[in-house]
Amino acid sequence: MSGSVVEVLIVDDQRPFRSVARAVVGxxxxxRVTAEAASGEDALAEAARVHPAVVLMDINLPGMSGIEATRLLLDAEPATTVVLMSTYAPDDLPAGAGDCGAVAYLRKEDLTPAALRALCASRGAS
Known part of the structure; x- marks a missing residue:
């Protein structure tokens, strides 16, 4: 993706965190952030609409969890890089987080431009 814009979808049910994530991506x-969603169901609809290269996916969402949304999103958009995010310690992640297809887990407090570049570089999304 060198030379092109990396389009990002932010999925989190808390508007303040979406604003922070948007600033970090910027x-x-x-x-650039091309879409935001507040639920797993909305994430799937937005991903189908904008075909993002990277999705920052909260684990705890109303309705469908971020883990299930990641599985379904990657079934439809397998080239997408999904990074799961939450406040959990890595050892306390819910079942399914490790095998849903996300490239990594990032604690929300560790969201930085450098962390995003490092997590996504191996998938060609940087």
Whole structure:
């Protein structure tokens, strides 16, 4: 994806965190937020609409969990890079987080431009 804009979908049920995530993504050169969603169901609809390269997916969402939404999203958009996010310690992640297809888990407090670049570089989304 070198030379092109990396389009990002932010999925979180808390508007303040979506705003923070949008600001962090804005600090990553060549990346831009093209859509936001507040639920797993909305994430699937937005992903089908905008075909993002990267999805920042909260684990705890109303309705469908971020883990299930990740599975379904990657079935439809297998080239997408999904990063799960939450406040859990890595050892306390819910069942299914490790095998849903996400490339990594990032604690929300660790969301930085450098962390995003590092997590997504191996998938060609940087």
């Amino acid at each position: 600090l990553v050169g060549g990346w």
